[in-house]
Amino acid sequence: MGAEGLVEVVLPGKVEPEGLRIRHGAVPVAGPGQVVIRMEATGVSFAEQQMRRGRYYDQPPFPFVPGYDLVGTVETVGEDVEPGLAGTRVAALVKVGGWASHLVVDAADAVPVPDGIGAAEAETLVVNGITAWQMLHRTARVRAGQTIVVLGANGGVGSVLVQLARAAGVKVIGTASARHHDVLREQGVLPVDYRTGDVAARIRELAPDGVDTVFDHVGGRGIVDSWRLLAPGGTLVSYGSASTRDDEGSKQWPVLKLLGRVWLWNSLPNGRRAYFFNLWAGRSLARNRFRARLNADLTQVFAAFQRGDVTARIAAQLPLSRVADAVRLAESGTVAGKVVLKP
Ligand SMILES: NC(=O)c1ccc[n+]([C@@H]2O[C@H](COP(=O)([O-])OP(=O)(O)OC[C@H]3O[C@@H](n4cnc5c(N)ncnc54)[C@H](OP(=O)(O)O)[C@@H]3O)[C@@H](O)[C@H]2O)c1
Known part of the structure; x- marks a missing residue:
């Protein structure tokens, strides 16, 4: 695959970090109401530590692409999406799928990241x-x-x-x-x-x-x-x-x-x-209310960051190709802050 293709990390089953696989493919296409985000930063959360052990209470069946959240730039927009969204930096909470160079999400799930906040900084603040x-x-x-x-x-x-x-x-x-x-x-x-x-x-x-x-x-x-x-x-x-x-x-x-x-x-x-507390509570019953709250609350967190109330702690930044090192580091209990993955 060329440099513009899709790169994603696959969790094939219960594996040690070295068992995570890199998969190449075609960049996905946005359907109606959707956008394609070109990922700039994703991260290792506690959830992935549980998922690779098969211990996260509602993880999908193996194999799947992990990655709880991400920050990136909207690359293309589908039908019925405001064209001006293309080129803007957004954050998204996805539970799985974030460890990929490109990702399709519903436009309504993409929360704008204010100017002046870097992708890795923003990533530490999403989930x-x-x-x-x-x-x-x-x-x-x-x-x-x-x-x-x-x-x-x-x-x-x-x-x-x-x-x-x-x-x-x-x-x-x-x-x-x-x-x-x-x-x-x-x-x-x-x-x-x-x-x-x-x-x-x-x-x-x-x-x-x-x-x-x-x-x-x-x-x-x-x-x-x-x-x-x-x-x-x-x-x-x-x-x-x-x-x-x-x-x-x-x-x-x-x-x-x-x-x-x-x-x-x-x-x-x-x-x-x-x-x-469950972050996903109410999502399936009242999708629009869930999105509105999430959007409002993440916007508040970004504002708190801009005021200096909250700092973004980045423990390390590693490319997707070094995902095994990233997972080991996050699980080592030695780091302060988020282990961030870059494309
Ligand atoms: N319910 C929800 O919707 C929701 C959403 C997001 C996250 N979560 C949960 O939130 C938790 C934290 O996630 P995270 O990504 O922030 O994890 P993280 O960055 O890996 O942090 C885990 C923290 O737990 C501490 N710790 C581990 N064992 C402990 C113990 N026995 N007593 C006290 N502290 C202990 C660690 O301290 P040391 O580094 O000092 O060992 C570390 O500070 C996870 O359990 C995750 O599943 C739940």
Whole structure:
């Protein structure tokens, strides 16, 4: 294939990172209402770590092209699409398919990236930013003066979440490995090492009356500790099951268990609320509302970046041809920020 052809990364089954395959083909064509995006930056999220183990709760059957989100330039537009969209930089949340040089998406799913934001910078803010913004402002509805706990405060979602929370005047206690504590302190976060000691006891020392919200992507049995950290009237936002990434068995079961607990806790007359946040909730039932929210929320995150409320942390930038190195790096637990893939 020539330089203008399609290049994409295929996940053929449960494989080590070196088992990812590069496939060449023809650049796709935009149908009515669609655009072709020429990818400038995509990235490695936690979801792909789970998908390559067959552990993401609603991944498609193998083989497929992974890649949760991307930023790129609209190359061509299909029928019924505003022709002026061609040549503009956009971001898209796709769940799978992003690890490709060219991608077809519905024009309504392409969110404009403001001038002055680089592709790799914007990429760090797409799935991470939308998730963080929606959990903070739509689910938990935090207010200035409140205290929250963010597990994994240095991770992709966690790092955006803590910065948005600080900008909203919220006190943040964040768990992370010790090597990330200096950065967290600079952001005004009270860091707690989740790898040593009694984490819940340490958080209680910092917030003896309990906290207003806990954001928990770890799941497993630790979710009970998160629930117990809440002050009366507090909110638990569970949004992942990172602790079960390497387990065997059903990929849905860890999430179903979390949903069961959430349901049970909400049935008890205890004055606290629990949610399981899912970015895709409501998408199939109310597509236009889902898109409008996503567009509005990502626009807010980009504005927060432009104000300096949120920084874009890029751990490394590697070409698609080095996807195995990119995945290994992202999974190494040694990097701060997003591992970005370029065409
Ligand atoms: N529900 C949704 O709609 C939705 C949407 C997006 C993401 N997510 C979920 O969000 C989570 C984070 O995704 P990401 O892409 O931001 O991942 P990431 O960048 O890989 O970050 C993961 C973070 O988790 C920390 N961590 C790992 N094990 C931990 C533990 N036992 N206790 C506390 N922290 C722990 C890591 O800290 P160290 O580096 O210090 O080890 C790292 O900060 C994933 O579980 C993902 O599935 C959910």
